[in-house]
Amino acid sequence: MGTWGTGIFDNDDAGDVREEFRDLIAAGKSADEATAGLVESYGAADVDLEDHNFWPALAATQHSPGHVGTGVIERAITIIDDPAELERWDPSDARRRRAALKKLRSRLQMKPRSPSGCEPAAAWTRRWRRASTSCSTPAPGCCCFVSWA
Template sequence: MSAWGVALFSDDTACDVRDTYRELIEDGVGDEEAVRHVLDGFGDALVDPDEGPVVWLALAWTQSKIGRLDAAVRDRALAVIEQGEGLERWQEEGGKALAGRQAALDKVRAQLTGPQPERKRLRRPWRHVTDLTPGAVLAYRVSSGRLVLLRVSQIDDDRVGCAPVLTLVRYLGDALPSQQELDRLPDAVDGSCPLGIPVDGVMNAMVFRVAVHRKKDPDYRALGFEPLAGVLQPRPGDERFDSLLCSYTHWEGLASIMEWYAGCH
């Protein structure tokens, strides 16, 4: 099971159902179509005796909280509660765990059977779009006065933002390189501190997806990352975005990481 607690949303599946449904409504998808998308998308979970009940409960709860409770979804969720579907794990644990889950289900029942809130319109969250483009090179001067360089290897454009993917270049210098020097600089070396110093595998990411999540968050210029006049041509692998090899951060976090790397030298 994906649960880590007795509450309805102390569960990965429940959270995924809630987030998926809300995102569909935020994107302007109609009520019936949104339900169909959720049920289709969680088809495998629906046939699982543990996760299936969670899907119905999470969907009904989420609908109810925004004034869009569908009668068929409500009835199916209430049947889950009345018939004790998905309670086997909690019954095996017994004691406080079972009592806590029952209390959580009582809360869901009260939400679904009580007065429903007015229908709410959900707006899509603010979405930042970077002005950086592939090939751009950013210079950052660390507190020692030396410069580190990162190149924009690609742009990752998804529902929540359009963010640059930066690859650290193997460079730590006192002055900005010329275009000719820039062209010869390799990317950071795998298995070492990206500036070339061997480390024990701690904090040695080389590729960063750098996002701005809120309007008040500083962008790259405010943190001292300056675009160079020169550019770097695409390199093998730039067209592939591997989220498992990428460190997700923000500009303040990236500045701190650059300080740490430079301090290794």
């Protein structure tokens, strides 16, 4: 796995989780079905240090369009509040990671929107690269609007 920054999606696994979740929702899966499939695929059934990228990324991805799986936000907040999360970072990066987690925690404490549609991540990525926009029909709550520091 590659990590290039302290943001919630600044590593390969988190980005992959976001894309795969969008694809599963666009294919008609429920948030709980998509979550179960991702948990199995990533081996993230338990919350341990190896899952500290998975759960916050999944919670951030689910919260914005309102497709929230059972227990996902709670697991993410458990990780955000765990001192071990910051201890795994270099001191110079821990401050920026703390800020990203604080921003995410604040967002996750807000009530999620009513579920809205998600287009497949591949279509979103093609459009973003071509037109520098995140969606051809942007609307508040669209999963294409997920943007975390």
